[in-house]
Amino acid sequence: MGFCFYGNEQAVQTLTFSAESGRFSHAYLLYGEAGLGKKTLAKRFAQAILCQNRPEYGQDKQVSGPCPCENCSSCRKVFSASHPDLIWMGLHEKGKNSFHAEEARKLRSDAYILPNDGACKVYILCGVDDMTVAAANSLLKVIEEPPASTVIFLLCENRFAVPETVRSRCIQLPLRPVSEQECEQALSMQAPGHAPDEYQRAARISGGNIGKGLQVLTDGSAGEHTVLAAQIAESLLAPDEFSLLSTFSSLDANRQKAYDSISYCILILRDAACKKAGGTVYLTPFVSLADALAERTALTRLFKAVDAMQYALGCLDRNANIGLTLGYLSANIWMILHEK
Numbered sequence: 001m002g003f004c005f006y007g008n009e010q011a012v013q014t015l016t017f018s019a020e021s022g023r024f025s026h027a028y029l030l031y032g033e034a035g036l037g038k039k040t041l042a043k044r045f046a047q048a049i050l051c052q053n054r055p056e057y058g059q060d061k062q063v064s065g066p067c068p069c070e071n072c073s074s075c076r077k078v079f080s081a082s083h084p085d086l087i088w089m090g091l092h093e094k095g096k097n098s099f100h101a102e103e104a105r106k107l108r109s110d111a112y113i114l115p116n117d118g119a120c121k122v123y124i125l126c127g128v129d130d131m132t133v134a135a136a137n138s139l140l141k142v143i144e145e146p147p148a149s150t151v152i153f154l155l156c157e158n159r160f161a162v163p164e165t166v167r168s169r170c171i172q173l174p175l176r177p178v179s180e181q182e183c184e185q186a187l188s189m190q191a192p193g194h195a196p197d198e199y200q201r202a203a204r205i206s207g208g209n210i211g212k213g214l215q216v217l218t219d220g221s222a223g224e225h226t227v228l229a230a231q232i233a234e235s236l237l238a239p240d241e242f243s244l245l246s247t248f249s250s251l252d253a254n255r256q257k258a259y260d261s262i263s264y265c266i267l268i269l270r271d272a273a274c275k276k277a278g279g280t281v282y283l284t285p286f287v288s289l290a291d292a293l294a295e296r297t298a299l300t301r302l303f304k305a306v307d308a309m310q311y312a313l314g315c316l317d318r319n320a321n322i323g324l325t326l327g328y329l330s331a332n333i334w335m336i337l338h339e340k
């Protein structure tokens, strides 16, 4: 067995072992930023345990062939999201994924009904960091007394926004960005036809996040946050702190937006530092912005500004108040760039 999935050995090994041995936990919490493949990994697990050609638990995998086979009708149904025993919830085509109370109630009544085709039922709940107290309470009732033959995957970006009572009943598996090399390899497999340096650039800009790397390849940017990042960098050149504060307020107190745009802004500052040190390799398309920052800012101040931004990312990751974090960052950076 074994899943085709880049990096993330801990999560992959845990799930592979569960799928091979048949010793499942009833609830797994997969967490990490958007684009890291949480849905893909949960789906691979579902495919493996629902595959019609799966070996009996404990049987030699070499004799039995690969699992999931990706050929049987079950594997194909999982792939096309039409398998009756794989139930997706909280998935919204437009806007942020969010697991609603209504879906939690449906899960509570549905989970105790026997599977249709397979030996078990797999539920994949997206956006559980955005669920209400009512949804969390309903979900808790199911995972406190889980029905046999049911595996529930809870997917989220920020695990600290999931109630502790729910989290503590799950096997918690983090997903992280992969190495630049693995990311390049994944991008060339998933989006063939680009030049080698385009894959390299996309892997660097996305910081090893394959989903974001694909976005860079397809639309030339990693999305809205690149524009916001450029606005933050531009504010650093403004004559007063007001510009930076007002750019931060345009993040709408959205944690993910703040996280992504500050992360990307660090790359622009990195480009500026590189230029300042005589380098010519830019990781972002905002070359003139990086050049302007390099021209006006001492190298040590650029490094200190990056440190301040990384500190803010750590705070956002630990669920600190967004307004306070951005306010502190703004004052801190302003002092770094302008202190005598």
Ligand SMILES: [Zn+2]
Binding pocket: 050, 051, 052, 053, 054, 068, 069, 070, 071, 072, 073, 074, 075
């Ligand atoms: Zn199969």
